[in-house]
Structure formats: structure tokens, C-alpha cells
Amino acid sequence: MTDGALREPTFLILTALAARPQHGYGILLDVEEISEGRVKLRAGTLYTALDRLSADGWVAVDREQVVDGRLRRYYRLTDEGAARLEIEVQRLRSQTRAAERRLRLRPAGGTA
Amino acid sequence: MTDGALREPTFLILTALAARPQHGYGILLDVEEISEGRVKLRAGTLYTALDRLSADGWVAVDREQVVDGRLRRYYRLTDEGAARLEIEVQRLRSQTRAAERRLRLRPAGGTA
DNA sequence: CGGTATATACCGATCATCGGAGCATTGCAA
């Protein structure tokens, strides 16, 4: 659980759920917004990830609604999931700091 | 080249090379240090990644030495590789900020 | 004499993600 790095889609899905529960399609749109349009999740990626994250106990089904004959399944971040996301944020912070520090040390105008 | 997210090992390899050229085994040790002991690269991962990054033009062979009858192949980060790493750092910064913002909005004591 | 450190190479397995197709409903535009 404190294991390896999360992949970008997984990280963004957890982030999308951090503030409030959302249903699949809502997560899809939110991830696109969070990533400033860079990441457009495939439906398969999203629902597969949601199943996996549920099995891991990081997200859970919050409730289900039917709106206009279409099912909406809402997911929420569990406390465990929030803890995992916080660990991930720490890891990313520390590693981006290391990368910046080293980039600054880089001798300018290296031979490409 | 401005594409998807880098995986953690790839990011750390580029970071290890950001300040100065290093040979494979040196990168292996450096990555472990940068990641505070969390990431111990498999030899296969490292050399495969180095080949791939060379093909992408992000790293290049700097020089080769023979020390104690053992080959040392030094790699350096190219300007293109440094630019890619900087983009990655920006991306990570923006996404960690988003995650932190949302975690702060999270209603405390949610049902686990 | 055996194990650990140094150093690189190669190989099959794993698994998250990609890229698509499929199904069903609503609403808008041609």
C-alpha cells in the first residue's frame, strides 16, 4: 500500500475523488480538467482502474442513481485511499525537488 | 516528446544524469539515493531504459572507460532530455498542487 | 574458497494503460 509509484491515470482518478464523490463519467471530465486537457482517459482505463482501486480499498461505491434511464455509479475516496494519495504527493514533491536541484547544477550549453 | 507521463524509474534515471554524466552502475546507486532507498532499479530495467532513452535522443553515450578490466559506459543528458525533464517537473508540480488542493477540501472523517 | 561489490547483457512474465467496439438513452441540428 505504501508501495511503488502510481501511474498518471490512477493518480488523477484519486485526485478527482479527493474533494467529493463522483460518478465514472464525471471523473472522466474532471481528470481532463485537472490535467489541463492533457489526459483524456479511455473508458476502459477508468472502469478497470475503479475496479482495481475498489479491490484495494482506496475507493468505494458511494451510491447509485438512475438519471434519465442511465445508471450513475458514484465512487468516493476512502480514508485509506486519501492516505495513499497523500503519500504519493509527498513522494512526488521530494522527487521533483531533487530533479530541480540537479537541473540547476547542470552545466549550461551541454553538447546536445 | 512532450507526450505522456514518465514512469518513475525513467524519471529518476534522467534526474540522476541531470547534474553530470554517470555510468550505468553509478546511476543505479544514485537512483537509490535520490529516491531515499525506495527505488532499487533492476539491471534489466536500467540498461533497457538507457537504450530507449538513447534512441529517443534524451541521453547519449558520453565516453567509455575501462577500469580494472571492467567497462564503464558513461551517459549524459542531452539538451533535449533536459528539456523533457523540465516539462515533466512542471507537470508533476501542477498535478501535486491539484491533489493537495483537493485533499484539503476533503470533508474530514469520511466513512472509511 | 565463497560471498559481495562492480559492471553490463539478455530474457520471459506481469499488468496498467491504450485503442477500440458495443449497447442504450437524450437532445440537438440538418
Next chain:
DNA sequence: TTGCAATGCTCCGATGATCGGTATATACCG
């Protein structure tokens, strides 16, 4: 009224970075 986009979930094969392990070789330590 036909067609296409948006909404919403499901399933499937392909891809590719990483993992885990093996191999090879030298040097040094106990």
C-alpha cells in the same frame, strides 16, 4: 426524420515499461 454528439457503463486484445531472474567477468574481503 435522420443522424450525430453527449451521456454512461462494459468488455476485449494489444502495447510496452518494468520486474525478476540468469549469465558473465573481475576484484577484494574474510
